[in-house]
Amino acid sequence: MKNLWSGRFTKGMTSYVAEYNASINFDCIMYEYDIEGSIAHVTMLAKQNIISESEKDEIIRGLLIVKDRIKNGEVEFSVDDEDIHMTVEKLLFEEVGTVGKKLHTARSRNDQNDLDEKLYLRHETKQTLALLKDLLEVLLKKAEAGIYDIIPGFTHTQHAQPITVGFYYMCYFQKFKRDVERFLSSYERLDYNPLGACALAGTTLPIDRAETTKLMGFAHITENALDTVSDRDYIVEYLFCASMCMTHLSRFADEYVMYNSQEFGFIDIDDSFCTGSSIMPQKKNPDIAELVRGKVGRVVGHLMGLLMVLKGTPMSFNKDFQEDKEPLFDAVNTINQTLFIFARMLENTTFKMENIKKQLEKGFINATDIAEFLVCNNIPFRDAHEMVGSMVKYCEQQNKTFADLTHDDLKTLHFPVEIDSLDIFTNEKCVAQRKSYGGTSPEDVKRQIQNGYDFIASL
Ligand code: ARG
Numbered sequence: 001m002k003n004l005w006s007g008r009f010t011k012g013m014t015s016y017v018a019e020y021n022a023s024i025n026f027d028c029i030m031y032e033y034d035i036e037g038s039i040a041h042v043t044m045l046a047k048q049n050i051i052s053e054s055e056k057d058e059i060i061r062g063l064l065i066v067k068d069r070i071k072n073g074e075v076e077f078s079v080d081d082e083d084i085h086m087t088v089e090k091l092l093f094e095e096v097g098t099v100g101k102k103l104h105t106a107r108s109r110n111d112q113n114d115l116d117e118k119l120y121l122r123h124e125t126k127q128t129l130a131l132l133k134d135l136l137e138v139l140l141k142k143a144e145a146g147i148y149d150i151i152p153g154f155t156h157t158q159h160a161q162p163i164t165v166g167f168y169y170m171c172y173f174q175k176f177k178r179d180v181e182r183f184l185s186s187y188e189r190l191d192y193n194p195l196g197a198c199a200l201a202g203t204t205l206p207i208d209r210a211e212t213t214k215l216m217g218f219a220h221i222t223e224n225a226l227d228t229v230s231d232r233d234y235i236v237e238y239l240f241c242a243s244m245c246m247t248h249l250s251r252f253a254d255e256y257v258m259y260n261s262q263e264f265g266f267i268d269i270d271d272s273f274c275t276g277s278s279i280m281p282q283k284k285n286p287d288i289a290e291l292v293r294g295k296v297g298r299v300v301g302h303l304m305g306l307l308m309v310l311k312g313t314p315m316s317f318n319k320d321f322q323e324d325k326e327p328l329f330d331a332v333n334t335i336n337q338t339l340f341i342f343a344r345m346l347e348n349t350t351f352k353m354e355n356i357k358k359q360l361e362k363g364f365i366n367a368t369d370i371a372e373f374l375v376c377n378n379i380p381f382r383d384a385h386e387m388v389g390s391m392v393k394y395c396e397q398q399n400k401t402f403a404d405l406t407h408d409d410l411k412t413l414h415f416p417v418e419i420d421s422l423d424i425f426t427n428e429k430c431v432a433q434r435k436s437y438g439g440t441s442p443e444d445v446k447r448q449i450q451n452g453y454d455f456i457a458s459l
Helices: 015-021 024-047 053-071 084-102 109-145 165-190 209-215 225-230 233-259 287-310 319-347 353-361 367-376 381-398 407-412 427-433 442-458
Strands: 150-155 158-164 267-269 349-351
Touching: 024 053, 024 084, 024 109, 024 209, 024 319, 053 084, 084 109, 109 165, 109 225, 109 233, 109 319, 109 442, 150 165, 150 353, 150 427, 158 165, 158 427, 165 233, 165 442, 233 267, 233 287, 233 319, 287 319, 319 349, 367 381, 367 427, 381 407, 427 442
Parallel strands: none
Antiparallel strands: 150 158, 267 349
């Protein structure tokens, strides 16, 4: 088989070498971007009189046929063609003959490959952002519905202070909002046209890079060709943004797994997101939440993997970079699928408020509120903390809750404020009074939700 570079060679690759060397089996998914880039390229070449108008028209006609042939599944990819760039070029020769040989003028696979990946990632980053936006919208709806529903807030997985379902969901809203901002920021650095960097140092031919930039809707042109063909930062950045977002999803999923356990019994995940056991008839397992938690591993792995591929590679292009594709494609598929399915699971999960109420009665979740009540009565906070701590010890010995303490109990404890009972410190009151900016009070959560809607409207 005659290669595109056969001029310099006396023999071709053995089949197992070709197999090892090729990327066509995975980079074939970029064919539409490869052809889009080629069309912009020849349009510019004709405008610059590097090729004629009729040659350009003929090449574009051929490229569109090639696109259809691939789309319709008529093309069988072969490792002999190595990658998508050479496959498209070969198919073009089949359609238009010798004029096809002008396509690769003033271009290298180095800038071409960068271009394909950037066009692909521009599209996929928009997809990821749309899915994140959908998730944010679901979170706002869930938060609105749960503004008054009280659940325990935890630190160290211990009851800490009462919070609301609305507040809890707005916590995740903030995390995913930052993910949106991160993806938007990485998009800015992605939005530079690499075409025209050629192999590594530009070209002697009078190309117009501003023209292809305009044709493909890039915001900027890359500044230095040597940097352009050696740059994979934009892929690393996407992988980091995806890793961070998957980490958020994983923590969320982990809480769902825990809240779904018999020990907690806090939530009900709809049957359609769970599986049964092949042996234990009673089981309803939160498989989807567990899978989300598990899938973060591969995305973070891809980030680490690509950083290791890049470290120590000299300027400029090295074939090592071909290893950027499978991790990227897999990360894109993983995060996009996961965001979609997680939003649907969220819509189909409810907090079991009756069960949660029982859990809330157990303990001393309002201890900080009593200490702050003492602060309002001029007791220094450290003394108030000590005092309420000893009340907890007393209650545990007597098997009582704060609300059970009688006036006599309070006297025995030297409670420094004249009060009949502590039963006024209801969870509703504790929550309502946490009105500080960013706190759990319904009043503040409404503010947070409003800002959330404003953020979504700004996207
Ligand atoms: N298949 C290659 C890649 O994935 C395309 C670039 C090849 N360039 C080269 N000079 N061998 O990066």
